[in-house]
Amino acid sequence: MNSVVRATLSDQAYEELRARILSGVLPGGKRLLPEELALSLAISQTPIKEALLRLEADGLVVSAMRKGAVVRQFTFADVEELYEGRMLIELNAVGRLFELQAVRTDLLGELSRCLETHEFYARRGSLDDITTALVHDRKFHSALMAAAGNRLICEWHQRILGQTHTVFVYLAGDYSRSADEHQDILDALKVGSPDQTREALRRHLLHSRDNALENVSRSILSETTES
DSSP: OHHHHHHHHHHHHHHHHHHHHHHTSSOTTOEEOHHHHHHHHTSOHHHHHHHHHHHHHTTSEEEETTTEEEEOOOOHHHHHHHHHHHHHHHHHHHHHHHHTTOOOHHHHHHHHHHHHHHHHHHTTOSHHHHHHHHHHHHHHHHHHHHHHTOHHHHHHHHHHHHHHHHHHHHSOOOOTTHHHHHHHHHHHHHHTOHHHHHHHHHHHHHHHHHHHHHHHHHHHHHHHHHO
């Protein structure tokens, strides 16, 4: 019974800490001390440590030698690699969607609902709003991946997606075009054109990558100025 309770607490700690990282409450470089986190979440340190191991596997946390865990800070190379991975996975998924004839009314309706909420928050501009918009941004891309039907690739995609979106919440860049780009993807799906869908998705991912790289650049400049 104790192991079941501990596993449940570990899951809860993982979800809460992941949410804090993705929302920017725990920013890049923040030290994650189990004793402090245990006090914050009112649980013991054991499920905290288990949660930190899972977050490290997700690529959101790194363990520094003798310094404990810290929230990951992303470099230019990290961003380039993450978006190369997204390109390979998501563009391949578009092909599978059409091969499986999965571009159906239910999928288009789900994507439209994600886009409507995403657009509402993306255009408001505050960090809290962008954080909320990113939740629905992830749902949009995740729905495309799920419809392509490969659960293993979906798991890889979720890890990559979580990492790319943390770059935005630390120093938010130009996110206003994201909803328009999602609309372009949705319109191409409605037309039923694999080529147009891939091209709309490719343009979106390239713009998103450039924004992420700009955010990293501003972060480095800010740290240099402060020091």
